[in-house]
Amino acid sequence: MATAQTTWGGAPSGRQRAVAERTQRSIRRRRVRSHIMIGLMYAAAVIAILPLLLIVIHLLRMGASSLNLAFFTQTQRPPGEAGGGMANAIVGTLILIAIASAVGLPVGIGAGLYLAEKRATTVRFLADVLNGLPSIVMGIFAWSLLVKPVKHFSALAGGMALGAMMIPMVTRTTEEMVRLVPISLREAALALGYSRWRTSLSIVLRTALGGIVTGALVAMARIAGETAPLLFTALGNQFWSTSLRAPIAALPLQIYNYAISPYDEWHTQAWAAAVVLVGIVLVISLAARVATRRRYGAGD
């Protein structure tokens, strides 16, 4: 650049003054551009979280009046009768999450560990495809596999469908977390006379556990609100039921059924159910945050 000719000391030449002026102008222009960009990004961030805020406010305004003790302790009343609650749907959703986790976590973590150790690109690709599979397709598939042969809907079928949706999510987070464990730790364990599987389980998996727990909780939060896979599997239930072999109520299904009903008090209850569902997801997400924070903490 021209500034290379600058002589140190002495009065600046006309040419140097021109360069300095141009630099000043360029800096000013850059500063303006920087401010505009930062402003745009702030706007994008606000727009991104605005829907959540609006949803929560709207849900509370529409449903808060129905959120009483009865809502959490009673089951459905016939239409027209005031009161009643969704205790069965709340418990049903928790049971479905439990079944899904029992299916999805061991398989997902095992597959993730396999991917991280073997670098099997085909399996990873298939997991990605499974991750992108529309949930309604998963529901139909679960129906033909788990409902049609036994000729009745069941909590088990619903939980399995949700569990199958969890598998690819858990697989990918497990793989990423295990990859973060340095090879030097694996080698240290092998050099101590650990077998390969013991190295994977007691050193690699244990070191990656914090991140895997976070991933598992995020996957649980994701499937808690799924409706489509439950339509053909868990079906829903007006009555109190915790049997795994019978149809079971679930909050998303209940919201759907109540929302399309013609009764006003059911509509309010649907809003209240939505509040509870968002609450459950929020609690799981918070647990994930806590688990993550402990991972980066000072250790035990």
Add this chain to the structure above:
Amino acid sequence: MSPHDDATAPATDRSGPAASGAPAIRIAVDDLNAYFGQVHAVRHVTVALPDSHVTAIIGPSGCGKSTFLRCLNRMHETIPNARATGKVLLDGHDIYAVSPVAVRRQIGMVFQRPTPFPTMSIRENVAAGLVVGDRRSNRKQQHEIVERALKRAALWDEVKDRLKTSATGLSGGQQQRLCIARALATDPEVLLLDEPTASLDPISTQKVEELIYELRTEVTVVIVTHNMQQAARVSDQTAFFLGGELIEVAPTETMFTSPSDERTESYITGRFG
């Protein structure tokens, strides 16, 4: 590890020096070759490592010295596409004829960077190498083993009041001595050190060097080092590697005063590397 059959025993005699009064051979390496895919990283190495001696391995970067070391406890083969041929006899028994897990229990290893297990306390780290049966047998016994290993690694006084805290809270030098303690806890016959002081400050380096010097009465030590002064300070015998070949092996004093190969001489006088 169960003793291997005696078919391999004569090889020990062949590679051991015939001189009377020479120490017993702990490890005899016979025509060892190591490969990474097509790359021939260690070429036809034959060498004897005497019992209760420190052998230093020196040589420029990429000369195969670390790879050679990793062949001695079968860590080399854990790398994809890596393989080794030839014989490595530990007390006359071919380590490539038994399971690698059994080999690694008898031959401890410490790496360039400290590798404490981050999820474990200091005590758990030291006890990590004890086999499951041992660990369950007796808590008190286990504590004694941990204490003895930490004392041998000259770390006990610094950590005895914080055995239950995380090992990641220790300094780099302490972590490296912890790794040495962890390797010693299983009572190995041989300790392999792969540039153990490369990531340490001078004071920690000195502590580790003193430790190596003291350990040699109890275990056979093989240390890879970039630092020729270190080799001169801690070792009894020095081996010089160049281009994957073992150029020369001799008592350390001879090696640094009157090496027989001119390549060794130009390396140790700093003409290359």
